[in-house]
Amino acid sequence: MSTSNETLPLACTIMRGGTSRAIFFRAENLPTSRPRIEKILRNVLGSPDARQINGLGGATPQTSKVAIISLSEREDADIDYLFAQVDITSELIDWGGNCGNISSAVGPYSVNEGFVKAHADGSITPVRIHNVNTGKIIVAQVPVFGSRAAVEGSTYIAGVPSPGARIDLDFLKPTGSVSGKILPTGNLQDDIKLVDGRVIRVSVVDAANPTVFVRAQDINMVGTELPTEIESRQDILNVIEEIRGNVAVWLGLTKSAERASAETPGLPKIGFISAATDYVMSSGEKISRNDIDLTVRMFSIRSPHKACQITAGIATGVASLLPGTVVAEMMTLKPSSSGHTEVRLGHPSGVMQTVVHHENGDPAQVSKVSVVRTSRAIMDGFVHVPRQLLEDIK
Numbered sequence: 001m002s003t004s005n006e007t008l009p010l011a012c013t014i015m016r017g018g019t020s021r022a023i024f025f026r027a028e029n030l031p032t033s034r035p036r037i038e039k040i041l042r043n044v045l046g047s048p049d050a051r052q053i054n055g056l057g058g059a060t061p062q063t064s065k066v067a068i069i070s071l072s073e074r075e076d077a078d079i080d081y082l083f084a085q086v087d088i089t090s091e092l093i094d095w096g097g098n099c100g101n102i103s104s105a106v107g108p109y110s111v112n113e114g115f116v117k118a119h120a121d122g123s124i125t126p127v128r129i130h131n132v133n134t135g136k137i138i139v140a141q142v143p144v145f146g147s148r149a150a151v152e153g154s155t156y157i158a159g160v161p162s163p164g165a166r167i168d169l170d171f172l173k174p175t176g177s178v179s180g181k182i183l184p185t186g187n188l189q190d191d192i193k194l195v196d197g198r199v200i201r202v203s204v205v206d207a208a209n210p211t212v213f214v215r216a217q218d219i220n221m222v223g224t225e226l227p228t229e230i231e232s233r234q235d236i237l238n239v240i241e242e243i244r245g246n247v248a249v250w251l252g253l254t255k256s257a258e259r260a261s262a263e264t265p266g267l268p269k270i271g272f273i274s275a276a277t278d279y280v281m282s283s284g285e286k287i288s289r290n291d292i293d294l295t296v297r298m299f300s301i302r303s304p305h306k307a308c309q310i311t312a313g314i315a316t317g318v319a320s321l322l323p324g325t326v327v328a329e330m331m332t333l334k335p336s337s338s339g340h341t342e343v344r345l346g347h348p349s350g351v352m353q354t355v356v357h358h359e360n361g362d363p364a365q366v367s368k369v370s371v372v373r374t375s376r377a378i379m380d381g382f383v384h385v386p387r388q389l390l391e392d393i394k
Helices: 036-046 102-114 229-231 235-248 257-263 309-322
Strands: 009-017 020-028 065-071 080-084 124-131 136-145 167-172 189-195 198-207 209-215 270-274 292-299 340-347 350-359 362-373 375-386
Touching: 009 036, 009 080, 009 102, 020 102, 036 080, 036 102, 065 102, 080 102, 102 136, 102 167, 102 309, 102 362, 102 375, 124 340, 189 209, 189 292, 198 235, 198 309, 229 235, 235 257, 235 270, 270 309, 292 309, 309 340, 309 350, 309 362, 340 375
Parallel strands: 020 065, 080 124, 209 270, 292 340
Antiparallel strands: 009 020, 009 375, 065 080, 124 136, 136 167, 167 362, 189 198, 198 209, 270 292, 340 350, 350 362
């Protein structure tokens, strides 16, 4: 294709995965140098800029993401998937954890790009995904049509207005994704003393991503607030980030709680929780307490999440089955004797279901967590990148 002397075309695909969106690249089309990759990603997304007006980013944490895909050399995986969270207003790119929603688009992309051969029309093509960030394996069951990932279907997920083809995801052995332990601090609950003197009790659980749980009442919230209201409460945003920063120090992700926003904005995840209760979603529709087990309000890169991250949903599901966590104390749910326990989480856009599979009757021995998502390939094409960043790539 034609281009100017100043830029070169870089093939990419825009994919929706669950309630997030990302730019997908084949690893072979990018340099091997991480600093050069980061320069390319900032250029492509349009960061740093609150509007990302000069790039493909959507000016929200849920739409400022990148997935880099290649064939895997591992015996237990077909695909290597490297995730990047591109900060909107700074030059930081966070490689520390995974995005569960974007994980649901990796299987379809891999089928469409020929990394994995599609099975017969109307069948399911399994794709074994190695998330490079965490070292964990995810298995996606991808429906196919016309040798490509199917898009049309009848499955709705909260936060996406249209139905799509159902994709079943199994996150295998998700605990200890970053810290190596299900309870990174070794405790079911820990106390954090804030600068204003208050002591806040939290639970930190590492499953899919390390996640911090705070009781809504402990930070003077009800628990059913919607993102627009939370965004208007700078005092709450500051408290949430102060708590998250302290836990980031515990996890060894930064040496200073004050530097956590700049150095590790994506990890750990954090949210406040409350008991199952009736509430009104962002859409104006009502959720009944009978349809959920817990009410959650999660955060993503210093902002309230419009729904709930898949990885946060996995961590919440695991935490709910660990007696003594602040999550479990909010619930009446008990681990199923079948070894498969469904956990229903009420978030601002609806309800997320996760199924926690535990072994030997022990909820701490998690073999996998299952979720259902949909995905869509939105666009294939080329993005124009400064020539000096690409010209020596074969």
